[in-house]
Amino acid sequence: MSDAAEIRAQLAARQKNHALPRSLYCDEAVFQADLAHVFAREWLFAVPACQLVKAGDYATLQIGAYPVIVVRGADGMIRAFHNVCRHRGQRLCAKSTGSTPKLVCPYHQWTYDLDGKLLWAKDMQEDFDPRAHGLKKVHCVDIGGMVFICLADVPPPIADLAGALGRYLAPSGLKEARVAHVSTIIEKGNWKLVLENNRECYHCGGAHPSLCRTYSDNPRMTAMDGPDAASPDILAHWQRCEAAGLPSRFVNHPDMQWRLARIPLLNNADSYTMSTKPAVRGKRMGTIPFNDAGSLLFFHYPNTWNHFLADHAIVFRVLPVSATETEVTTTWLVPGDAVEGVDYDLKELTEVWLATNDEDRQVVEENQVGIRSPAYVPGPYSLVQEEGVIQFVDWYCNTLGARLGPDPALAAE
Template identity: 75%
Template sequence: MLSQSETLARLGARRADFSLDRDLYCDPGVLAADLDHIWYREWLFAVPACELDKTGAYATLQIGAYPVVVIRGADGRIRAFHNVCRHRGQRLCSKASGTTPKLVCPYHQWTYDLDGKLIFARDMGEDFDAAKFGLKKVHCVDLGGMVFICLAEVPPAISDLAPKLTSYLAPSGLAEAKVAFSSTIIENGNWKLVIENNRECYHCGGSHPSLCRTYSDNPRMTAMEGPDSASPDILDHWKRCEAAGLPSRFTNHARMQWRLARIPLLNNAESYTMSTKAAVSKRMGAMPFNDAGSLLFFHYPNTWNHFLADHAIVFRILPISPTETQVTTKWLVHKDAVEGVDYDLETLTRVWLNTNDEDRQVVEENQKGILSPAYEPGPYSKIQEEGVIQFIDWYCGVMTERLGPQPALAAE
C-alpha cells in the first residue's frame, strides 16, 4: 500500500499526456489519499432536488467512510447531515431513500427534527443538554435543482459555478420535474477509469451502437475552447438556442473542474432514443423546441449530465474500493408527465441503460488489463482524448498541491 509521499512521487514522475501509473488505478493507499484530498474536500453531486419532493423525503449516500443523509425539511429547505446518531453512532437511515416525519435512531430512539435538532433522548438525566447533541451538519446547496454536498469543514468556493449552473439549468425547470427511473450499478474499476471513459468518445463507435444513433463521436463536437470557438454546427446551434432563451455557449472552470455547453444531436435528433424522436411528449420546463440538443454538464470528481428538451439524465459516481465504483443514473421528466400516456419507460431509458452497461464492460476490462504487471502507461490521443487529458491534469494538479509540502505557519 502506497504512502502519501509515495503517491506524490508517482504523480511527480508521470509523463504528460499519458495514462497514469498502475498503482494510481488500484492501490488502497492511493484511494485513501484520493478520499482524503478530493472526495472529502470537494463539492459532490448528491441528488436531484426533485427526488426529495416532500417534507421528510430523504436520500442516503456513502462517501468513503462517511454515511450521509440528505433530507427536505418542513421549511422546504434541503439539508445534509452525517448519518450517525449522536448517542452511540448508529446509522439513522439504512435505506437508500424514503420519507420520515422525524429522524429516529433505530437503536435507542433518539429523535431529531428535520433540521438536525435533538428533540427526544429518553432517560438522559436532568443535566443533559440536548442542544449540544444535534446532528453534525454537512454543507449542502441546491443549484438550479441539483443538490451538492461537501464534507470539508470549510468547503471550497462555489461562487463561480452557482450562477452559471443555475442560469443554464433554468429552462429545464428541474424544480418542476420528477424522477421517472433510477438505476444503480457497480463497475469493477477505479473511479478515475470511470471518469476517463466518460470524458472521451474515442470508444463510442465500437462500443455504443444505441448512443451513436443520436450522439456524435466526432471529437470536434465536444472539444471547445471558448464561448466563440467551436465547430460551425455548434456555433449555429448556440445562436438558435440563445435566440430562444436557452443559455448554450461553452463556459468552464479555470482548471476545467466543470464545464457547461449545449450541443446539437446528430441529424436533428430530438432525444437519446432508438427512434431519435422525443421520449416524452411533455417538454421539460420552458424548453422551446424538441431539437434543442443536450446541455452537457460535468463536475469533477463525481458527475456528468445531459439535459434535453424532453427529459434529463443525471449521473453520480461514488468510489467503493480501489477497483469498485458505484454509478447511479436518474431519468427526470416533467412532474405532470404520466407514464404510459406521455412517455414509455423502456423508450425513455433504453439508450442509456444500454450505454451504461457497455461502459461498465469497457471499464472492467480496462481495469483487468491495468492490474497486469505488463501494463505501462500509454499515450492519450490529443485529437480524441483531450477531455481525458484535462481530467488527469486536474486530478494530478489537485493531488500534487494537497500532498506536497505545506507552507509553514508564520511565527507569532
C-alpha cells in the same frame, strides 16, 4: 505504496499526456488519499432536488467512511447531515431512499427533527443538553435543482459554479420535474477509469451502437475553447438556442473542473432514443422552446456528468466504493406532469442509457483487469480524441498533489 511521499513520486513521474501509473488505479493507499483529499474536500453531486418531493423525503449516500443523509425539511429546505446518531453512533437511515416525519435512531430511539435538532432522548441525566447533541451538518446547496454536498469543514468556493449552472439549468425547470427512473450499478473499476471513460468518445463507435444513433463521436463536436470557438454546426446551434432564451455557449472553470455547453444531437435528432424522437410526447422540460434543443452537457469533477434535453434530463452520480469498485447512479427526470404509460414509455425513455451504462461498465472492468497486470505500461493519449481525458487527469493530479503538500525532504533543502 504506503505513504504520501510515494504517491507524490508517482504523480511527479507520470508522463505528460499519458495514462497514469498502475498504482494510481489500483493501490489502497492511493484510494484512501483520493477519499481524504478529493472526495472529502470537493463539492459532490448528491441527488436531484425533485427526488425529495415533500417534507421528510430523504436519500442516503456513502462517501468513503462517511454515511450521509440528505433530507427535505418541514420548511422546504434541503439539508444534509452525517447519517450517524449522536448517542452511540448508530446509522440513522439504512435505506437508500425513504420518507419519515422525524429522524429516529433505530437503536435507542433518539429522535431528531428534520433540521437536525435533537428532540427526544429517553432517560438522560438532568444536566444533559439536547442542544449540544444535534446531528452534525454537512454543507449542502441546491443549484438549479441539483443538490451538492461537501464534507469539508470549509468547503471550496462555489459561487462561480452556482451562477453559471443556475443560469444554464433554469430553462430545464428541474425543480418542477419528477423522477421517472433510477438505476444504480457497481462497476468493478477505479473511479478515475469511470471518469476517464466518460471524458472521451474515442470508444463510442465500437462500444455504443444505441447512443451513436443520436450522439456524435466526432471529437470536433465537443472540442471547444471558449464561447466563440467551436465547430460551425455548434456555433450555429448556440446562436439559434440563445436567440430563443437558452444559455448555450461554452463556459468553464479555469482548471476545467466543470464545464457547460449545449450541443446539437446527430442527424437532427430530438432525444436519446432509438427512434431519435422525443421519449416524452407533447411535453417539454421547463421552458425549453423546441424539441431539437440538443443536449446541455454539464460535468463537475470528481463525481458527475449530465445531459439535459428538451423532453427529459439524465443526471449521473459517481461514488468510489473501493480501489477497484465504483458506484454509478443514473436518474431520469421528466416534466412534472408527465404520466408514465400516457406521455412516455419507460423502456423507450431509458433503454439507450441503460445499454450505454452497461457497455461502459464492461469497458471499465476490462480496462481495470488489464491495468492490474504487471505488464501494463501507461500509453499515450490521443491529442485529438482524448483531450477531455487529459484535462481530467491533469485536474486530478494537480488537485491531489497540491493537497498532499510538498515533499518534506525537498522543503528542508
